[in-house]
Amino acid sequence: MQRREDLPLSVRVRFLTGRVSLDFTHTGGEGESARWEIVHTPGDLAHWLGVILSVDGLSAGPADMEAMRPLRTAITNAARSLAVGGAVRVDDIATINAAAAVPPLVPQLGAVGAGAGFAAPTTAAALSTIARDAIDLFGGPLAERIRVCASETCGLLLVDTSRPGKRRWCSMQRCGNLAKVRGHRERSALSS
Numbered sequence: 001m002q003r004r005e006d007l008p009l010s011v012r013v014r015f016l017t018g019r020v021s022l023d024f025t026h027t028g029g030e031g032e033s034a035r036w037e038i039v040h041t042p043g044d045l046a047h048w049l050g051v052i053l054s055v056d057g058l059s060a061g062p063a064d065m066e067a068m069r070p071l072r073t074a075i076t077n078a079a080r081s082l083a084v085g086g087a088v089r090v091d092d093i094a095t096i097n098a099a100a101a102v103p104p105l106v107p108q109l110g111a112v113g114a115g116a117g118f119a120a121p122t123t124a125a126a127l128s129t130i131a132r133d134a135i136d137l138f139g140g141p142l143a144e145r146i147r148v149c150a151s152e153t154c155g156l157l158l159v160d161t162s163r164p165g166k167r168r169w170c171s172m173q174r175c176g177n178l179a180k181v182r183g184h185r186e187r188s189a190l191s192s
């Protein structure tokens with residue numbers, strides 16, 4: 001399994017929202033999200049779900065691809081609407097609920113201290129786990145804390161869990177730093 005910590009920053013920024021359901025929306029989609037597509041084959045789906053959920057040994061087939069697409073679109077629609085203070089569409093809610101009705105991944109304790117694994121993980125179960133995370137997120141107080149990164153060229157989602165609620169960037173390492181550098185440059189240009 002590839003771990004998210006091992007991904008280059010350019011890819012890792014997709015998976016720093018703090019919620020697996022939002023990380024999942026950053027694997028691609030329809031319309032605006034199509035430019036981010038990294039799930040072209042069932043193998044890609046198994047790989048990226050493995051990275052997002054830290055699951056070893058997933059495999060996927062064409063039926064999993066068909067199940068994934070509407071779920072990813074529904075979560076994307078809901079999150080991006082909530083991020084601008086909008087509502088969640090009834091059919092997107094129905095899609096998320098239907099995906100969550102499938103049995104989710106079952107965590108399993110291996111050696112004590114070695115982290116949890118999953119018992120016989122399947123891609124269908126992984127999608128259910130993603131859908132259940134979306135339900136928890138959209139149904140709870142953090143729904144109001146979903147934002148789009150403040151960088152005009154970024155577009156990634158984030159959940160602001162900071163106490164003051166002033167997080168603006170998908171990651172400080174990327175967009176936060178770029179903004180800092182730009183601000184510094186603009187200030188020095190003005191004063192020169």
Ligand SMILES: [Zn+2]
Binds near residue numbers: 149150151154155
């Ligand atoms: Zn960003």
